[in-house]
Amino acid sequence: MSELRWDPLKQHWVIIATDRGRRPRDFQVEPETGTLTNCPFCYGNEDKTPPEIFAIRPDGEPNQANWRVRVIPNKFPALRIEGDLRTRGYGPYDVMEGIGAHEVIIETPDHDRQLADLSLPEITDVLIAYRTRILDLRGDPRFRYLVLFKNHGKRAGSPISHSHSQLIAVPLTPPVAATELRVCQEFYEAKERCIFCDVVQFEIAEGTRVVREFGNFVTVTPYASCFPFELRLYPKRHSYDFALLSDAELMELAQALKDMLCRVKSVLRDPPYNFILHTAPPRQQRLGKPEYWGSIEYDYHWHIELVPRLTQIAGFEWGTGFYINPTSPEDAAVFLREVELDFV
Amino acid sequence: MSELRWDPLKQHWVIIATDRGRRPRDFQVEPETGTLTNCPFCYGNEDKTPPEIFAIRPDGEPNQANWRVRVIPNKFPALRIEGDLRTRGYGPYDVMEGIGAHEVIIETPDHDRQLADLSLPEITDVLIAYRTRILDLRGDPRFRYLVLFKNHGKRAGSPISHSHSQLIAVPLTPPVAATELRVCQEFYEAKERCIFCDVVQFEIAEGTRVVREFGNFVTVTPYASCFPFELRLYPKRHSYDFALLSDAELMELAQALKDMLCRVKSVLRDPPYNFILHTAPPRQQRLGKPEYWGSIEYDYHWHIELVPRLTQIAGFEWGTGFYINPTSPEDAAVFLREVELDFV
Numbered sequence: 304m305s306e307l308r309w310d311p312l313k314q315h316w317v318i319i320a321t322d323r324g325r326r327p328r329d330f331q332v333e334p335e336t337g338t339l340t341n342c343p344f345c346y347g348n349e350d351k352t353p354p355e356i357f358a359i360r361p362d363g364e365p366n367q368a369n370w371r372v373r374v375i376p377n378k379f380p381a382l383r384i385e386g387d388l389r390t391r392g393y394g395p396y397d398v399m400e401g402i403g404a405h406e407v408i409i410e411t412p413d414h415d416r417q418l419a420d421l422s423l424p425e426i427t428d429v430l431i432a433y434r435t436r437i438l439d440l441r442g443d444p445r446f447r448y449l450v451l452f453k454n455h456g457k458r459a460g461s462p463i464s465h466s467h468s469q470l471i472a473v474p475l476t477p478p479v480a481a482t483e484l485r486v487c488q489e490f491y492e493a494k495e496r497c498i499f500c501d502v503v504q505f506e507i508a509e510g511t512r513v514v515r516e517f518g519n520f521v522t523v524t525p526y527a528s529c530f531p532f533e534l535r536l537y538p539k540r541h542s543y544d545f546a547l548l549s550d551a552e553l554m555e556l557a558q559a560l561k562d563m564l565c566r567v568k569s570v571l572r573d574p575p576y577n578f579i580l581h582t583a584p585p586r587q588q589r590l591g592k593p594e595y596w597g598s599i600e601y602d603y604h605w606h607i608e609l610v611p612r613l614t615q616i617a618g619f620e621w622g623t624g625f626y627i628n629p630t631s632p633e634d635a636a637v638f639l640r641e642v643e644l645d646f647v
Numbered sequence: 648m649s650e651l652r653w654d655p656l657k658q659h660w661v662i663i664a665t666d667r668g669r670r671p672r673d674f675q676v677e678p679e680t681g682t683l684t685n686c687p688f689c690y691g692n693e694d695k696t697p698p699e700i701f702a703i704r705p706d707g708e709p710n711q712a713n714w715r716v717r718v719i720p721n722k723f724p725a726l727r728i729e730g731d732l733r734t735r736g737y738g739p740y741d742v743m744e745g746i747g748a749h750e751v752i753i754e755t756p757d758h759d760r761q762l763a764d765l766s767l768p769e770i771t772d773v774l775i776a777y778r779t780r781i782l783d784l785r786g787d788p789r790f791r792y793l794v795l796f797k798n799h800g801k802r803a804g805s806p807i808s809h810s811h812s813q814l815i816a817v818p819l820t821p822p823v824a825a826t827e828l829r830v831c832q833e834f835y836e837a838k839e840r841c842i843f844c845d846v847v848q849f850e851i852a853e854g855t856r857v858v859r860e861f862g863n864f865v866t867v868t869p870y871a872s873c874f875p876f877e878l879r880l881y882p883k884r885h886s887y888d889f890a891l892l893s894d895a896e897l898m899e900l901a902q903a904l905k906d907m908l909c910r911v912k913s914v915l916r917d918p919p920y921n922f923i924l925h926t927a928p929p930r931q932q933r934l935g936k937p938e939y940w941g942s943i944e945y946d947y948h949w950h951i952e953l954v955p956r957l958t959q960i961a962g963f964e965w966g967t968g969f970y971i972n973p974t975s976p977e978d979a980a981v982f983l984r985e986v987e988l989d990f991v
Contacts, residue, residue, distance in 0.1 A: 308871035309871060310869065310870070310871035311830065311842065311846075312827060312842065312843065312846065313823070313826065313871070314826050314830060315871070315873075315968065315969070315970075316871070316969065317871040317872065317873050317969075317970050317972055318969065318970065318971040318972065319871075319872075319972050319975050319976075320972065320973050321973075321975045321978075326974075326978070326982070327876075327914050327915055327982050330875065330918070330957040330958075381963075381971045393870075394846075394853065394870075395842070395845050395846050395849055396870050396871065448967075450963055450967055452961075452962035452963055452966055453962060459959065459961060459962065460958075460959040460960070460961025460962065460963075461961070469963070471963060473967075473969065477967035477968055477969040478967070478968035478969065479657070479966060479967050479968040479969075480967060482657065482658050483656060483657065486655065486656055486658060487656075498655065498656065499656070501739050502655075502656065502738075505738040505739055509738065526652055526654070526737075526740050527652035527653060527654035527657070527660070527661040527663075528661065528663075529659075529661050531674065532671075570671050571671055571674060574674070577961060577962030577965055577966070578962065579962050579963075579965070579966030579967075581966075608966065610965065612959075613674040614674075614804075615801075615802060615803065615956075616804070616960055617796075617798045617803060617804020617805070617921060618796035618797060618798045618803065618813075618921030618922065618923050619725075619794055619796055619804075619813070619815060619923075621923070621954065622794060622823060622921070622923030622925075622952065623792075623794055623817075623821035623822070623823050623824065624821055624822035625659070625660065625661075625662065625794075625817065625821040626659075626662065627661075627662040627664050627725045628661055628662065628663050629664050629665075630670075631663050631665045632663075634665075634670070638670070638671050
């Protein structure tokens with residue numbers, strides 16, 4: 304059973320995932336990585352995972368080989384699908400059961416190819432799997448926010464080297480999303496514009512932090528980057544919900560995403576990285592309160608955020624929430640722009 | 648020059664410390680570590696650091712050997728002492744010069760002894776150096792908050808192995824501190840009690856997360872720990888400001904601190920860790936606004952927070968601000984309590 308616990312001093316919820324029960328010695332060994340023969344994400348090992356939720360395969364039965372993208376429940380989920388959403392008090396704290404969903408998107412059957420290495424049709428398939436699972440999980444009214452993210456490399460938190468992403472549905476709006484959703488709505492109420500549209504237009508006009516434009520997409524190094532070589536990928540035209548993109552739009556996004564991943568891989572020699580998709584929650588789930596539902600189509604702007612894991616989060620950053628970045632985003636953009644790519 | 652940049656979407660300031668100018672290849676090599684002969688923090692190498700700000704030495708001249716604790720300015724400071732506090736606009740963003748102070752507290756002249764290994768009088772000296780520097784930097788009205796922290800081990804962000812702590816003065820209240828200061832005041836206004844006193848009393852009565860009591864001090868694993876084996880060290884009696892502690896109180900704190908560090912070292916085999924001191928800012932600097940000054944003596948409670956760096960902060964945590972902790976604090980407390988220590 305996992306549990307959500309509220310810290311009244313820090314004002315945040317934490318997931319205590321005791322199912323994963325880590326003892327001191329578990330932190331002293333490197334986690335095992337799969338090999339071609341025993342990796343549960345490889346062809347032929349479909350029975351080593353829980354039954355699939357979704358797959359893209361030309362034909363054939365579920366849970367057999369011959370798939371291109373496969374989505375399964377996480378075998379050690381941080382949150383479970385069954386349980387009770389009510390919170391209860393415990394001394395000065397609050398606690399609730401750890402309700403949610405935790406899925407793994409296996410991006411390719413090939414053990415040795417990472418997302419950046421896949422072809423454009425293959426990356427488009429991955430994006431279609433993202434869209435499909437997001438639309439499905441939105442049907443559960445208990446989930447208030449969906450977090451789609453990828454950890455690449457051990458130092459970015461991925462013990463399994465076979466390329467995959469994750470989708471976690473949570474029963475409350477996480478703090479980073481809550482701030483973003485509130486800022487967008489307040490800006491819209493004051494100015495009747497999308498704040499992200501302002502930022503994107505300013506960055507394109509300014510140019511010093513633009514890494515690449517690709518049709519309707521632009522990749523920039525954020526002005527107030529917390530980490531060296533941080534990147535954001537925005538649609539240029541206003542678009543609030545990733546899950547509403549057409550297949551043609553996902554094909555264009557696949558190009559922009561592959562371009563971003565290949566530049567990072569080239570400049571920083573295949574660093575560990577994390578990326579996360581920020582997209583609008585279903586309007587009636589926005590911050591859980593009707594007063595926030597109104598304008599989400601107009602005020603929010605979906606995007607992807609990527610951070611290469613080059614530096615350690617040290618005492619200062621963790622203790623203050625205040626980041627020190629040793630590489631200016633303008634310098635990072637110069638290095639990232641210089642890469643010559645030949646895939647398109 | 649470093650710069651503070653405001654992200655209007657994420658609502659945070661970031662320090663872009665371009666003086667440290669990191670290029671892509673700088674992230675591909677391990678930082679150099681000092682050895683006994685070239686370490687700038689060792690005896691005899693006092694001229695390899697900027698001139699000292701403060702030292703505890705029985706006798707002798709500044710910047711010579713024979714010191715017990717030595718405080719110097721950081722050679723590569725994240726923030727500089729000179730400059731202008733005013734912010735200016737830049738498109739949708741704000742920016743200000745990176746004003747502040749950044750000091751290094753060298754805890755011992757011995758290259759091979761870490762803070763946990765020092766004797767109680769030696770740790771007391773370190774705490775006296777903390778107090779002295781905090782009281783001095785408070786005299787500069789440009790600084791709104793002081794962050795005293797320690798990074799132990801490379802994975803906790805410390806490239807230099809010679810034992811040291813850091814003190815950074817910042818011209819604005821960092822987000823974590825701002826939340827804490829606001830919560831304490833709101834709780835006090837509603838109940839005329841200190842919220843930390845409630846938490847400490849509840850934890851002592853409950854017992855399951857108490858690791859050790861030591862006179863006026865108690866070490867606990869926090870109920871909503873974000874990380875495995877996270878610890879907090881609290882004074883049991885209400886006390887809002889670390890810098891007001893007497894020498895006798897610092898001697899008692901030295902015992903509790905050494906106990907905490909030795910337990911972590913023993914259970915987790917000398918893991919990398921960070922600790923940070925949370926203490927009250929000068930009342931007239933609290934959140935920069937007079938309405939927050941009133942009750943700080945009554946509503947705030949200083950403490951030390953420690954996190955062993957056992958897990959990676961991955962995409963989910965970074966992208967949401969929502970943490971998944973695989974070890975319950977109750978289990979962590981059991982392991983930490985079991986350690987037999989012989990220093991007291």
